[in-house]
Amino acid sequence: MTQPLLDDTHDPSAQSWVESANAPDTDFPLANLPFGIFRHDFEERPRVGIAIGDRVLDCLAAVRAGLFNTVDPAVRDALTSWTLNPLMALGRSDARDVRRLAHRLLQAETPEGAKARALADDVLASTDSIGMRVPAEIGDYSDFYASIHHATNVGSMFRPDNPLLPNYKWMPIGYHGRASSIVPSGTPVRRPRGQSVASPDGPPTVSPSGRMDYELEIGAYIARGTRQGDVVPIARAEDYLFGLCLLNDWSARDLQQWEYQPLGPFLSKSFASTVSPWVVTLDALEPFRVASFTRAPGDPAPLPYLDDAADRARGGFGITLEVWITTEAMRAAGAPAERLSRGDFGTMYWTLAQMLTHHASGGCALRPGDLIGSGTVSGPDRGSRGCLLELAWRGQSPVTLSTGETRAFLQDGDEVTLRASCEREGFRRIGFGTCAGRVMPALA
Amino acid sequence: MTQPLLDDTHDPSAQSWVESANAPDTDFPLANLPFGIFRHDFEERPRVGIAIGDRVLDCLAAVRAGLFNTVDPAVRDALTSWTLNPLMALGRSDARDVRRLAHRLLQAETPEGAKARALADDVLASTDSIGMRVPAEIGDYSDFYASIHHATNVGSMFRPDNPLLPNYKWMPIGYHGRASSIVPSGTPVRRPRGQSVASPDGPPTVSPSGRMDYELEIGAYIARGTRQGDVVPIARAEDYLFGLCLLNDWSARDLQQWEYQPLGPFLSKSFASTVSPWVVTLDALEPFRVASFTRAPGDPAPLPYLDDAADRARGGFGITLEVWITTEAMRAAGAPAERLSRGDFGTMYWTLAQMLTHHASGGCALRPGDLIGSGTVSGPDRGSRGCLLELAWRGQSPVTLSTGETRAFLQDGDEVTLRASCEREGFRRIGFGTCAGRVMPALA
Numbered sequence: 001m002t003q004p005l006l007d008d009t010h011d012p013s014a015q016s017w018v019e020s021a022n023a024p025d026t027d028f029p030l031a032n033l034p035f036g037i038f039r040h041d042f043e044e045r046p047r048v049g050i051a052i053g054d055r056v057l058d059c060l061a062a063v064r065a066g067l068f069n070t071v072d073p074a075v076r077d078a079l080t081s082w083t084l085n086p087l088m089a090l091g092r093s094d095a096r097d098v099r100r101l102a103h104r105l106l107q108a109e110t111p112e113g114a115k116a117r118a119l120a121d122d123v124l125a126s127t128d129s130i131g132m133r134v135p136a137e138i139g140d141y142s143d144f145y146a147s148i149h150h151a152t153n154v155g156s157m158f159r160p161d162n163p164l165l166p167n168y169k170w171m172p173i174g175y176h177g178r179a180s181s182i183v184p185s186g187t188p189v190r191r192p193r194g195q196s197v198a199s200p201d202g203p204p205t206v207s208p209s210g211r212m213d214y215e216l217e218i219g220a221y222i223a224r225g226t227r228q229g230d231v232v233p234i235a236r237a238e239d240y241l242f243g244l245c246l247l248n249d250w251s252a253r254d255l256q257q258w259e260y261q262p263l264g265p266f267l268s269k270s271f272a273s274t275v276s277p278w279v280v281t282l283d284a285l286e287p288f289r290v291a292s293f294t295r296a297p298g299d300p301a302p303l304p305y306l307d308d309a310a311d312r313a314r315g316g317f318g319i320t321l322e323v324w325i326t327t328e329a330m331r332a333a334g335a336p337a338e339r340l341s342r343g344d345f346g347t348m349y350w351t352l353a354q355m356l357t358h359h360a361s362g363g364c365a366l367r368p369g370d371l372i373g374s375g376t377v378s379g380p381d382r383g384s385r386g387c388l389l390e391l392a393w394r395g396q397s398p399v400t401l402s403t404g405e406t407r408a409f410l411q412d413g414d415e416v417t418l419r420a421s422c423e424r425e426g427f428r429r430i431g432f433g434t435c436a437g438r439v440m441p442a443l444a
Numbered sequence: 445m446t447q448p449l450l451d452d453t454h455d456p457s458a459q460s461w462v463e464s465a466n467a468p469d470t471d472f473p474l475a476n477l478p479f480g481i482f483r484h485d486f487e488e489r490p491r492v493g494i495a496i497g498d499r500v501l502d503c504l505a506a507v508r509a510g511l512f513n514t515v516d517p518a519v520r521d522a523l524t525s526w527t528l529n530p531l532m533a534l535g536r537s538d539a540r541d542v543r544r545l546a547h548r549l550l551q552a553e554t555p556e557g558a559k560a561r562a563l564a565d566d567v568l569a570s571t572d573s574i575g576m577r578v579p580a581e582i583g584d585y586s587d588f589y590a591s592i593h594h595a596t597n598v599g600s601m602f603r604p605d606n607p608l609l610p611n612y613k614w615m616p617i618g619y620h621g622r623a624s625s626i627v628p629s630g631t632p633v634r635r636p637r638g639q640s641v642a643s644p645d646g647p648p649t650v651s652p653s654g655r656m657d658y659e660l661e662i663g664a665y666i667a668r669g670t671r672q673g674d675v676v677p678i679a680r681a682e683d684y685l686f687g688l689c690l691l692n693d694w695s696a697r698d699l700q701q702w703e704y705q706p707l708g709p710f711l712s713k714s715f716a717s718t719v720s721p722w723v724v725t726l727d728a729l730e731p732f733r734v735a736s737f738t739r740a741p742g743d744p745a746p747l748p749y750l751d752d753a754a755d756r757a758r759g760g761f762g763i764t765l766e767v768w769i770t771t772e773a774m775r776a777a778g779a780p781a782e783r784l785s786r787g788d789f790g791t792m793y794w795t796l797a798q799m800l801t802h803h804a805s806g807g808c809a810l811r812p813g814d815l816i817g818s819g820t821v822s823g824p825d826r827g828s829r830g831c832l833l834e835l836a837w838r839g840q841s842p843v844t845l846s847t848g849e850t851r852a853f854l855q856d857g858d859e860v861t862l863r864a865s866c867e868r869e870g871f872r873r874i875g876f877g878t879c880a881g882r883v884m885p886a887l888a
Contacts, residue, residue, distance in 0.1 A: 140624050145707060155706070165705050166645040175707035176620040176714065180584050180809040183672065190673040192806035195747070201610040206747055228627065228716060229634040231887065255806065261609050262599070263589060263619035264708020267806035270620065272672060303639070303650055362636035362699065362711035363887075365624040443675065443807075 005286050009033070009103045012428045017108045017117045018124070020053030027421065027431025028052055030106060033099050034243065034278035034433075035084055038130040046082045046133050049125065050102050051278050051433070056125040057102060065119050067105055067112070071097055084135045084221070084279065088242045089368035091224045095242065096283050132277035134184050135245075136221055136369035141182060141273070142359060143217075143249060143373035144174040148293075148349040150378035153390045158257065169299050171306075172350040172358045177249075177373065178270035185276050185435045189250055191412065191442040192271040196254035208442030209252035209268075211395075212410045216323050216386035216418055218345055218374040219247035219275055220352050228365040234308040237353035238282060240366065244317070244352075246276035246418045246435035247373050253389055253409065275371070276418070276435035284430055288422035289314040290346045292354075305361060306354045315351035319432075320344055321377050321420045323386065328413035329403045337417060338401055341391060343377050343384035345420075412441045449730050453477070453547045456872045461552045461561045462568070464497030471865065471875025472496055474550060477543050478687065478722035478877075479528055482574040490526045490577050493569065494546050495722050495877070500569040501546060509563050511549055511556070515541055528579045528665070528723065532686045533812035535668045539686065540727050576721035578628050579689075580665055580813035585621040585717070586803060587661075587693060587817035592737075592793040594822035597834045602701065613743050615750075616794040616802045621693075621817065622714035629720050629879045633694055635856065635886040636715040640698035652886030653696035653712075655839075656854045659820040660767050660830035660862055662789055663691035663719055664796050665813060672809040678752040681797035682726060684810065688761070688796075690720035690862045690879035691817050697833055697853065719815070720862070720879035728874055732866035733758040734790045736798075749805060750798045759795035763876075764788055765821050765864045767830065772857035773847045781861060782845055785835060787821050787828035789864075856885045 008014070009031060015022055016030045028034065028051040038049045038056055048059040059079040062068055068076050075094050078086035087095055104112040116123060145151055148168070155163030167173065183189075191212055195204035223242035226232060232240055249269060256268035292315040301307065308315070321344065324337040350358075352374070360366055376386040385391045388409055392398050395408035410416070416439075420432035452458070453475060459466055460474045472478065472495040482493045482500055492503040503523040506512055512520050519538045522530035531539055549560040560567060589595055592612070599607030611617065627633075635656055639648035667686035670676060676684055693713060700712030736759040745751065752759070765788070768781040794802075796818070804810055820830040829835045832853055836842050839852035854860070860883075864876035 140622055142622075142710075158706070167639075167648075167702055167705065170646060170648050171639055171703065173703070173707055174710050176622050176710065178584055178586075178620050178808060179623070180811055180814070181672070190807055193675075194806045195611075195615055202614060203744065204611075204614050204747070206749060228625070229887070231637075252806070258611055259615065259617070260706070260708075261611065262602070262704070262708070263617055264704075264706070266586075266618050266620065267803070267808060270808035271806045300647065303648070305650060359711070362638045362696070362715045363634055364622060364711060364714040367624055370624070443673070 005283065009100060010287050010427060012426065015108045016052060016106045017113055018053045018055050018106060020055065026053050027433050029428045029430060030103060031428040032280060032284050032430040033102050034280045034284065035087065035135065036278045037083060037133040037135045038125065039133060040125065041129045048079050048081060048084065052106050054127055056127060056130060057106065058123050058125050062123045065123055067116055067123065068101065071101060083137050085137055085369040088136060088221060088223045089225065092239055092242065095281060099281060099283055132184050134182055134275060135277060135279055138179045138182055138369055138371045139367040141177040141179045141371045142174050143177045143375060144172050144355050145375040146172055146348045146350040146355060147375055147378045149347065149380050150376040150386060150390065153378060153385065157394045170303065172355045174355065174359065175264045177273065181270045181273045182371065183272055183274055185274055187274065187437060188440045189272040189274065189437045190440045192252050192255065192267065193442050194252060194255040194267055195258055197258045204258055209254055211253035212439060213251045213253050213388045214323065214410065214416045215249040215251055215376040216321055217247040217249050217376060218319065219245045220372045221279055222366045222368055222370040225367040226360050226365055229363040230360065232357050232360040234306060234311055234353055234357040237356045240356055241282055241352060243279040243281040244285065245279050246420055246432050248274040248416060248418055248435055248437060249373055274435055274437045276433050278433045280432055285317055285422065287424055287427040288318045290316040290318045292316045292351045293347065293349050302354065306357060311351055311353045315353050316346045318344065318346045319420050319422055324417040324419065326415045327401065327403065327405055327411065329405055330401065333403060335402055340399065341383055341385055343379045343386055345377055347379045348374060348377065410439050412439050414439050449727065453544060454731050454871060456870065459552045460496060460550045461557055462497045462499050462550060464499065470497050471877050473872045473874060474547055475872040476724060476728050476874040477546050478724045478728065479531065479579065480722045481527060481577040481579045482569065483577060484569065485573045492523050492525060492528065496550050498571055500571060500574060501550065502567050502569050506567045509567055511560055511567065512545065515545060527581050529581055529813040532580060532665060532667045533669065536683055536686065539725060543725060543727055576628050578626055578719060579721060579723055582623045582626055582813055582815045583811040585623045585626060585815045586618050587621045587819060588616050588618040588799050589819040590616055590792045590794040590799060591819055591822045593791065593824050594820040594830060594834065597822060597829065601838045614747065616799045618799065618803065619708045621717065625714045625717045626815065627716055627718055629718055631718065631881060632884045633716040633718065633881045634884045636696050636699065636711065637886050638696060638699040638711055639702055641702050648702055653698055655697035656883060657695045657697050657832045658767065658854065658860045659693040659695055660765055661691040661693050661820060662763065662818040663689045664816045665723055666810045667812060669811040670804050670809055673807040674804065676801050676804040678750060678755055678797055678801040681800045684800055685726055685796060687723040687725040688729065689723050690864055690876050692718040692860060692862055692879055692881060693817055718879055718881045720877050722877045724876055729761055729866065731868055731871040732762045734760040734762045736760045736795045737791065737793050746798065750801060755795055755797045759797050760790045762788065762790045763864050763866050768861040768863065770859045771845065771847065771849055771855065773849055777847060779846055784843065785827055785829055787823045787830055789821055791823045792818060792821065854883050856883050858883050
């Protein structure tokens with residue numbers, strides 16, 4: 001695993017000439033500088049951007065203005081691309097150079113900052129006049145199941161006699177998702193229709209899903225790719241991870257229960273999966289690393305290929321994750337969004353490095369821009385459960401909202417917003433922005 | 445469903461000026477004309493090709509020579525692309541125009557044929573001096589499980605008390621595969637390492653898979669795409685299918701058994717999946733259509749969204765499928781390849797149209813170039829079982845080869861070749877070419 005890497009970019013006293021980046025509650029201070037792909041309202045061409053406060057550094061414009069003249073030409077080319085794939089493919093060290101230079105360009109007190117500030121009208125975009133895209137062409141999307149709390153809760157509903165299967169503590173369980181399902185935050189999500197059953201053996205009926213749910217997840221983009229047949233030692237796994245985002249793996253529980261045996265979830269997951277548009281680099285997350293999950297006495301130790309001293313010591317990330325909801329009635333009443341849950345990514349049974357190493361261990365090729373989902377992030381207590389299926393316990397304990405409405409599952413018009421942030425004494429708070437989607441009625 | 449469409453391209457008496465295309469046993473007579481992507485030995489750039497006998501019509505060269513001047517400019521552009529995606533995206537009717545024109549260009553007795561023949565040195569490539577590629581950028585790969593014989597056989601091994609799950613006869617069961625796993629015929633396939641168990645509850649050990657297997661499947665490429673949220677009525681499903689290929693969904697059965705619950709196969713399938721390089725269009729397959737599978741008395745009728753009179757009458761394809769093997773010892777002894785099985789795609793419980801319509805029914809976006817696998821094609825008798833797991837019945841009845849060697853699962857050095865062909869009185873036999881791969885030893 002990459003050694004701890006705290007540098008000037010983590011200095012909490014650094015001030016930006018972009019005023020909004022100095023506000024204590026911004027998700028995007030100088031210490032963050034996440035990458036994304038945006039489009040100006042006035043043109044079709046997507047551009048690489050770096051979020052700073054409520055503005056975006058337009059990398060194409062910045063390259064044209066000469067602000068990135070000191071980086072390698074290949075890196076400059078990547079910054080003028082239409083997707084983040086070329087930057088991801090270059091690997092973490094080149095992305096680190098870009099982030100460090102962006103830190104100087106956006107700082108108030110540096111010569112680079114003075115030069116950039118003079119060009120602000122050309123190189124800074126306002127978030128009002130741009131649209132955000134899925135940041136990479138995602139070749140493949142895989143989704144893991146790395147929260148033991150989630151796996152145990154859901155397992156106890158679907159298989160009461162056998163909640164946690166014997167393989168769970170030995171390998172990060174995952175499955176192949178659908179890359180075409182990925183949409184950027186803000187995209188409306190249509191309720192799927194499909195087969196579901198009233199009794200376990202059928203017969204099924206076809207109707208709009210009556211058990212539509214969200215899943216609170218962290219997504220991770222692949223940086224360097226692997227060739228088919230290659231494996232990745234766990235000590236080097238994080239070299240292959242570019243950065244993280246929020247991921248809402250929308251699920252239709254009634255469709256899922258009927259279809260998922262024996263080959264896993266299919267249409268119950270592939271109608272839409274929403275990502276937050278900004279990719280927070282592992283470098284920005286460096287101050288917020290935590291030890292990996294402490295296994296219970298009696299749990300098996302990770303097998304050697306999944307075990308690494310540095311991963312044990314600091315393979316986790318202390319990311320606070322929240323789910324917020326507004327309903328039609330709440331919006332009509334002018335009521336604020338309401339928080340459904342609050343969890344911590346540090347409670348995951350498997351680390352991202354373990355997921356990546358396991359994924360590649362059989363020779364599966366990972367390509368730059370591929371997306372890995374963590375699986376629903378649920379903690380040990382009720383308030384940290386990352387989906388409605390768990391929060392309302394399969395509909396048995398519906399959640400009551402401020403309007404008096406209850407929710408066992410999502411209703412049309414419900415808007416779900418995921419948020420994430422990292423805080424630690426002595427460092428600037430950083431955030432992930434939002435990952436939002438509103439449920440649209442099913443097709444007639 | 446598209447109405448029957450027999451035209452001049454199905455005329456068995458048409459002769460090509462490419463002599464090898466007139467041989468009775470060629471897979472690629474004038475009546476076939478499958479599309480593929482090839483690369484000349486002398487350049488990197490991939491090109492669209494159309495197979496004819498033992499030659500390939502080089503579409504880039506043919507466009508440059510003016511042979512495709514009568515087709516729409518968008519179609520001409522698609523023929524000069526690096527992948528088949530643009531041609532697929534245009535839809536079946538444009539691809540039909542190309543195939544019809546290619547039929548005239550390659551015929552001995554037409555004015556177009558005379559013109560093309562005069563340019564043969566420029567527009568015909570020899571299969572000796574080219575390499576074949578995966579024909580499309582595959583955005584997503586999904587794999588079905590549409591043979592009831594396969595599902596029942598495998599189910600009885602993994603779940604003796606419950607071989608065929610209650611959902612099987614109600615929906616085409618499928619799962620998301622890994623697009624990055626797809627390789628073209630001829631690519632060596634490395635035996636994966638991974639976790640497996642001696643007893644169902646573990647503990648697992650990590651080793652090279654000891655139960656490596658092939659799976660004989662048909663693959664189908666998506667033509668027109670769907671937008672997220674759209675559905676496809678079954679009567680129009682085949683408008684979305686460009687053509688078919690052979691697919692070997694290599695599987696590591698020991699890894700699969702341990703990992704597949706509850707989310708389905710993952711690393712046991714994603715190390716490699718081999719496709720044959722030539723895409724046989726549905727138009728070429730038109731004479732070989734058959735009725736869909738006759739359900740047993742007592743089986744449920746398909747739900748309305750999966751039921752269509754034309755699909756029942758002619759939604760199947762009478763394609764004979766074969767698996768051949770050579771081992772190191774066979775090659776050393778100069779022994780010929782040996783046939784392991786012979787089956788018929790017409791025995792599938794679900795049609796391709798039903799698979800496609802079900803896939804889109806929840807709103808999952810299908811993109812041009814996406815690949816759908818049929819699942820292992822196994823018929824009712826032993827000789828038509830499409831994988832070693834079934835043929836050797838989980839190792840209990842190993843297959844004996846001509847060399848005296850036995851096979852319960854694949855050994856290093858084994859080369860598996862899939863073949864397929866269609867024959868019917870009054871029509872030219874057409875074939876799919878080969879889908880081959882040799883097993884390489886696992887990494888040390």
